[in-house]
Amino acid sequence: MRQAVPDRTVPDPAAPDPAVPDPAAPDPVDARLGSRLAELRAEHGWSLGELAERSGVSRSTLSRAERAETSPTAALLNRLCHVYGRTMSQLLSEVEAEPAPVLRAAEQQVWTDRTSGFVRRSVSPPHGGLRGELVEGRLSTGADIAYDRPPVPGLEQHIWVLDGSLAVTAEGTEHLLDAGDCLRLRVWGPTRFRCAGPEGTRYVLAVVRP
The missing domain is CATH 1.10.260.40 (lambda repressor-like DNA-binding domains)
Known part of the structure; x- marks a missing residue:
């Protein structure tokens, strides 16, 4: 009786390992x-x-x-x-599944702008029937982001700094905010968010649509 010959095929070292994520694949x-x-x-x-x-x-x-x-x-x-x-x-929020009424910390979507060093956590994303949103922003040391227009004219924003220092420019005026300070405004034109301290800054952004 002929015995089965074990498979001695040598794996191709150039072949991708299916267990290892492809670094070229998009996020x-x-x-x-x-x-x-x-x-x-x-x-x-x-x-x-x-x-x-x-x-x-x-x-x-x-x-x-x-x-x-x-x-x-x-x-x-x-x-x-x-x-x-x-x-x-x-x-x-539109690239997520249907929003849930309770968003656990581990489920909150985090998005990173790798160019500017801005990390954005959607704490309370838009939900049907609600006009407000809650965002946690983090800016690394030296980070500076300029927006040439508001996404929605007249957008109401409340910016509350939790850690570090944040400089916010709106309507040509720069507001320097330290931990605990809050800036309230309606956005009609360009704005700028800049980490103003030697360390990174963390803040809460409450957004209310007109």
Whole structure:
């Protein structure tokens, strides 16, 4: 009786290990975000060129963001939110499953702008029937983010600093906030968020849509 010969095939060292994530694969959040951006453009019936004209963002950058070939910056998302008439929290919530009434800390979506060093935790994302949102922001040392327009004109914001120092510029005036300070404003034009201390800063941003 002929005996079965054991398989002595030598694994190809160049073959990818299925147990190891592909570093070239897009971040799952970026992939879902890119798909949603493409859906929004299609819903409006705009070409990449038309969206580029409306947003001031190049066609190539828009295309790469929709295909998740690059991680979009906060400034880029802010411009697109302005065009589509939604807040950043709304946009990010749309790439999640149906929102739950209770969001545990481990379930809160965290998004990182790798370019500026801005980390954004959606503590209380938009929910049906509610106008308010709650966001935790973290800026690393030296981080500086400028938004050339509000996502929604007249957006109400309450900025409460928890740790460190934060400089917020609105309507040409810079407000220096230390831990415990709160700035209240309606946003009509450009704004700027800057880490103003030697260490990182952490703050809460409460947003109320008009």
